[in-house]
Each structure stands twice: as structure tokens, then as C-alpha cells.
Amino acid sequence: MVKKFCLIWFGLLSAAYAAESVSLTGRAMGTTWSARFLQPAPPLAPAAVSKKISARLEALEQQFSTYRPTSELSRFNATTSTGWFPVSPELAEVATASRRISEFTAGAFDPTLAPLLRLWGFGPQPRADTSLPTASEIDTALAFVDWHRLESRPSPPALRKTNAALAADFSSVAKGFSADALSELLVSLGAPEHFIQIGGDIRTRGHAADGAAWRAGIEEPREHAATLAAVVALSGHALSTSGNYRNVVTLAGRRYGHILDPRTGRPVANTLAAVSVIASTCAESSALATALFVLGEDAGLALATREKIAAVFFVRTGETFTQRHTPAFEALRRPK
DSSP states (O other), rough: OOOOOEEEEEEOTTTTTTSSSOOOEEEEETTHHHHEEEEOOOOOOHHHHHHHHHHOOOOOHHHSSSTTTTTTHHHHHHHHOOOOEEHHHHHHHHHHHHHHHHTTTTTTOOOTTTHHHHTTTOSSSSOSSSOOOOOOHHHHHHHTOGGGGGEEEETEEEEESSSOOOOOOOOHHHHHHHHHHHHHOOOOOOSSSSSEEETEEEESSSTTTTTSSSEEEOSSSSOOOOOOHHHHEEEOEEEEEEESSEEEEEEEEEEESOOTTTTTEOOOOOOOOOEEESSSSSSHHHHHHHHHHHHHHHHHHHHHHHHHOOOEEEEETTEEEEEEOHHHTTTTOOOO
């Protein structure tokens, strides 16, 4: 799975708060997850909840992973059939959501870029050597990248490729979708007030123990430092951040980030260091953060402003960063 820019989450309690808060952590999908929820009455057993969360994430990883050869997605990618391929409702839903973002961004977001990820060394296998892909190699991979050729249906759930060599990678949506799934799980267990984080994706419902919205902090987009750049209020919202500086490869003596432009076949090379997006679901915020990063400072900000998307763009200026916000983001911003 693709690693994303890290976020910090808050909701620390004082003894004055009446509601009891439970915090759980673990690892899945190549990253860490955490969950904080307010105890309902009767209270839930934390160990049992943690076990259910781990089981849910394991099931989702077996659907979305490109690193597991037996996953649903890997088996779909391996088939050369252009007929309907039965999949889980979750995988069909993610494919449909991805297509919407592809249409919305005119192809700046494309889940069929798996051949490009492999070529640059961001797939399950590292690049065989440290040379740069040639223009010919990039053009060959690009010939199999086209979101129009990936179809999905909800009932019965299935995917279909109109090009036998098509391969999909939903890493830019899967963690966000999984955060949404854990939120639904906690609601079903009777804990509607919660804060979920998987890697750089956050999903919230309800309020923190003091009755206020959950607060989430966004770090500056630096490889190692954890300097707080902004704080936002989330109540029923999701927050995702995508950046191109932590998950990198070094080819021909130069570092390249993992977010690729599916229109050029090359790593994104613009003025942005990261983009954070707030949306109603984490699947949406995750995909939009990646898409807006690909579009860049001007085109991305223009689209987000026009469509009333809550987003902040971190523009790199030497060793420092300038923040550019949409009006919708400003409405949710809080003092640090």
C-alpha cells in the first residue's frame, strides 16, 4: 500500500470530562492504525474491539492489496479475461468511487497506473536497477493506463477490464475506505463517538469527550520533523494528506516521490510538498488529496475552490512552505 503524509490527532481528556475514552492501536496495510472511542453504556471490552478492528482490516487488505498474490485485486490484475470478474462489494465500491474522481479530475487521478508504479519501483517489487526508466519504457507502460477501460458494477459486484493487460492499484483510496469501514464497525458496536486513523487518513464521527469537535493536527511536509502546521475541527468529517517526499526511490542519484502523474507517466514534479483535504468520507478525501497534488498549486487550488472542497496546499519555497487554503478549509481551521 502507498504510504501517506502523517497527521497528528488530538482529543486528550482531563478528569473533568465525564465520558470515558478508550484508545487502541495496531498495524495493518503497511502502516499503523489507531482508534479512540467514547465508551457507550454498557461499556465495550477494548480487547474485543481491537480484535474486531484487526479482523476487519485483514479482510480489507485481502481485497485491496497488490502485495498479496492471492488478494482479490491481484487475481483480477492477473486475469487476461475481459469478462466480468466477481469481486467483493467493497472492491466494486472502491473501483466505482475511483472512477468518479477520475472523471472529476479529467484523468489526474487514475487507478490503472499499476504498470507505471511497477516501472518506477513503487509496486510489490523494487526496480531491478537504479537507472531511470527510459522514455520508451514509460510510453509502453502508459499504453496500458486508462481509467476508461476499467468498469465496475454493484450487483452482482464485479470488475471488468476492456484491455486484457490492464492492472489496477487502489492504494490512493483503500486506506481511506478502510478508515470509513472501521467507523461503520464502531457504529455497529454501539460506539458512534470516535476518531479513526490509518496512516495519513482520518475518519471521525460525533464529538470528543468534552462535547466539542475532534481536533486533528496536520504536520509540515518534512521527511523527519513533526512540526504542527495547522489544526482543524472534525465532527463527522474525514481528513487525508498526500505528499511526495517520504515514500521515495533513488534512481540515477536522484530521489523521486511515489505519486505519479498518470497523464505523463512520471513522478509529479510541481511546486507542491503536500495537499490536505477534508471531506465527508475518507475514501473521498484520500482520492482527492492525491488528485489535487497531481494537478498542482494553481489548477488544483482553482478546482478545489470552485467545487467548494476544503483543502490546504503546502507550496515549497526553498526549505520553507507557504500554505494556500480554500474558503471551505478556512471554515474548519482552528488555532494551534
